[in-house]
Amino acid sequence: EAGVTQFPSHSVIEKGQTVTLRCDPISGHDNLYWYRRVMGKEIKFLLHFVKESKQDESGMPNNRFLAERTGGTYSTLKVQPAELEDSGVYFCASSQDPGANEKLFFGSGTQLSVL
Amino acid sequence: GNSVTQMEGPVTLSEEAFLTINCTYTATGYPSLFWYVQYPGEGLQLLLKATKADDKGSNKGFEATYRKETTSFHLEKGSVQVSDSAVYFCALPVNTNAGKSTFGDGTTLTVKP
Numbered sequence: 322e323a324g325v326t327q328f329p330s331h332s333v334i335e336k337g338q339t340v341t342l343r344c345d346p347i348s349g350h351d352n353l354y355w356y357r358r359v360m361g362k363e364i365k366f367l368l369h370f371v372k373e374s375k376q377d378e379s380g381m382p383n384n385r386f387l388a389e390r391t392g393g394t395y396s397t398l399k400v401q402p403a404e405l406e407d408s409g410v411y412f413c414a415s416s417q418d419p420g421a422n423e424k425l426f427f428g429s430g431t432q433l434s435v436l
Numbered sequence: 437g438n439s440v441t442q443m444e445g446p447v448t449l450s451e452e453a454f455l456t457i458n459c460t461y462t463a464t465g466y467p468s469l470f471w472y473v474q475y476p477g478e479g480l481q482l483l484l485k486a487t488k489a490d491d492k493g494s495n496k497g498f499e500a501t502y503r504k505e506t507t508s509f510h511l512e513k514g515s516v517q518v519s520d521s522a523v524y525f526c527a528l529p530v531n532t533n534a535g536k537s538t539f540g541d542g543t544t545l546t547v548k549p
Binding site: 354363366369377424425428430 | 527540541
């Protein structure tokens with residue numbers, strides 16, 4: 322069974338440019354989460370999809386971030402325009418059971434560098 | 437709200453050394469506590485958990501005991517190996533949604549042969 326995959330693994334862009342990150346969850350997982358880790362600090366929750374619906378987007382930092390999950394399969398996270406402080410590692414996770422940490426599967430992350 | 441404070445890293449040890457990574461928490465009630473590990477190039481994976489006070493979680497030689505009196509959940513291993521080199525995160529749930537767990541800052545462990 323394929324795990325959670327994220328593309329690209331690394332992205333280097335200039336301030337003001339647009340970047341789109343992609344997450345492919347484990348097949349059949351309705352719950353999809355985005356997180357980011359900035360400056361090697363804590364991993365912060367960004368938002369939660371249940372199928373194609375945004376269940377909770379309380380962690381999204383501002384309106385330069387747009388997440389979508391059309392069709393309830395893969396998800397994209399777009400940053401437009403990117404700022405220096407957006408640099409960090411963006412993680413995605415998926416789960417079929419939102420109540421169980423044991424059943425939360427993470428991707429390896431996208432390292433975003435904004436110059 | 438719920439939060440965790442994790443010891444700052446990085447930590448560098450020689451093979452077979454004893455490891456302790458400190459984690460303290462602030463929480464309403466008595467939530468489950470978790471340690472996650474991220475090996476190089478991989479996603480986070482659950483290492484161990486404890487669901488109530490005085491519980492000891494264990495896996496791959498690692499242990500952590502849920503201490504209510506000191507609000508701690510320190511990670512320990514008696515003899516580390518090079519393959520244990522990774523980033524370790526302490527975590528606790530914010531609510532019943534595991535995906536909204538609060539994570540610590542992460543501690544990078546490097547084990548040298």
